[in-house]
Amino acid sequence: MxxxxxxxxxxxxxxxxxxxxxxxxxxxxxxxxxxxxxxxxxxxxxxxxxxxxxxxxxxxxxxxxxxxxxxxxxxxxxxxxxxxxxxxxxxxxxxxxxxxxxxxxxxxxxxxxxxxxxxxxxxxxxxxxxxxxxxxxxxxxxxxxxxxxxxxxxxxxxxxxxxxxxxxxxxxxxxxxxxxxxxxxxxxxxxxxxxxxxxxxxxxxxxxxxxxxxxxxxLPVKQGKIKIKHRYFNYIILTGKNHTYLQKRTKNDIWRNLFEFPVVETEQKTEIDQVLKEIDRFTEVTNNTELEVSTWQKQVLSHQHIHYRFIQLKQTEEKPGTENLIRVDKKDIFKFAVPKPVEQKLTQLGWV
Ligand code: SF4
Structure with a gap:
């Protein structure tokens, strides 16, 4: 030596x-x-x-x-x-x-x-x-x-x-x-x-x-390989004329205490109809509700891969669901700390 x-x-x-x-x-x-x-x-x-x-x-x-x-x-x-x-x-x-x-x-x-x-x-x-x-x-x-x-x-x-x-x-x-x-x-x-x-x-x-x-x-030698978990987030964007809705991630999970669009998490990349069945906790979807669905994208974290897409609902009439959401004026949305996928979507929408 x-x-x-x-x-x-x-x-x-x-x-x-x-x-x-x-x-x-x-x-x-x-x-x-x-x-x-x-x-x-x-x-x-x-x-x-x-x-x-x-x-x-x-x-x-x-x-x-x-x-x-x-x-x-x-x-x-x-x-x-x-x-x-x-x-x-x-x-x-x-x-x-x-x-x-x-x-x-x-x-x-x-x-x-x-x-x-x-x-x-x-x-x-x-x-x-x-x-x-x-x-x-x-x-x-x-x-x-x-x-x-x-x-x-x-x-x-x-x-x-x-x-x-x-x-x-x-x-x-x-x-x-x-x-x-x-x-x-x-x-x-x-x-x-x-x-x-x-x-x-x-x-x-x-x-x-x-x-x-x-x-x-x-060299150096590493023995363990990290097991990656795959998760599927369907972000629901509820849009009024000048406002939208966010929720805070309060559970002991990734992005805790950050804000995001209401999310429906599924076991895999499910059909849109499956997701819509769960949306009623955020809002009531009628036959007149216009939908715009993005393609799936991926955010790679150290132990998790987050597959996500955005489902934008354009509603003429608002019918609140059971879950408490935060109503946010679009002009104020820049004040909220959001994870990367949401930040990119807000930029794409021209809201920040
Ligand atoms: S392996 Fe690292 S320490 Fe060894 S010669 Fe190359 S640069 Fe230098």
Missing amino acids: ADIEEIKGTLHSWYIQNKRHLPWRETTDPYFIWLSEVILQQTRIDQGLSYFNRFIDAYPNVKLLADASEDDVLKLWQGLGYYSRARNLHHAAKTIAHEFEGIFPSDYKCIIKLKGVGEYTAAAITSISFNLPYAVVDGNVYRFISRLFGIDIPIDSTNGKKLFKELASEMLDKKDPGLHNQAMMEFGALQCTPQKPNCQECVFNETCMALKENKIDK
Whole structure:
């Protein structure tokens, strides 16, 4: 195995020369570091950057975020996906405001108790903001370590997680853990990339075991495949002259607390007549009701594929159903946080 001290030195020099200049790298303020880490989970940097700036503009400190309404936070988050991140962020901001008098805690044990904060985020905040020796292990770090040392133990197995965590901790520069952690992640993101890493020009190409053993495409190893669930949403658009109806997703499910058109969920892509039988809980459909049905489209989420279509009902007379819907003026609809399929439909209709 290559000398760890040598690896660290090489890595840090590479980072100083190659790192991207990003606003959260110009500060050690734990609020900014936390916000950037939460936004960047499952999000590309170019997309995350605009959201980070938007949040900092709207809520320059944790107290202002805590004071915001959840609807406003979700609206600002709209388009980023994985909405539980936004709900947890808001919940944790309230905890910091109420239990820590608005001062971000500096202790790992307190930080990891905040809603939505796992080992990775807690290590990033404590090392970057408070110079504490906690090693981060994210996808980039797994990939870099597994290739550098040629480790083929699955990264999602219990043993694998333990081993990679130990190795990352062993490699950690205790004097400057913040810089070291950022260097590890940046190296995986820019140099040791998932596809076709540029090994010819890599500073580790003389020591890298994966390169030596021609195993780059095989590492890191993952054992589990995620089982994808398919769901079928029939969105019902009830239109009056200047208004429509929305409902809030309140159940513990995807897109919780976002707004959408009333939806009939079916087991598969059913005939329209089947769906119409269920619409009476939203409105009464008569023979004179005009229908416009879109084709099926698909929204891919990490564990679910949402197949959806829109059924637009144009009614001369409104007959409310049993379910409570929110009547919304079309001109006000832009104020509501909605999931991507609904956002795209609203744009197509010219309502936002
Ligand atoms: S030589 Fe290639 S595989 Fe090895 S660390 Fe460098 S980029 Fe990654």
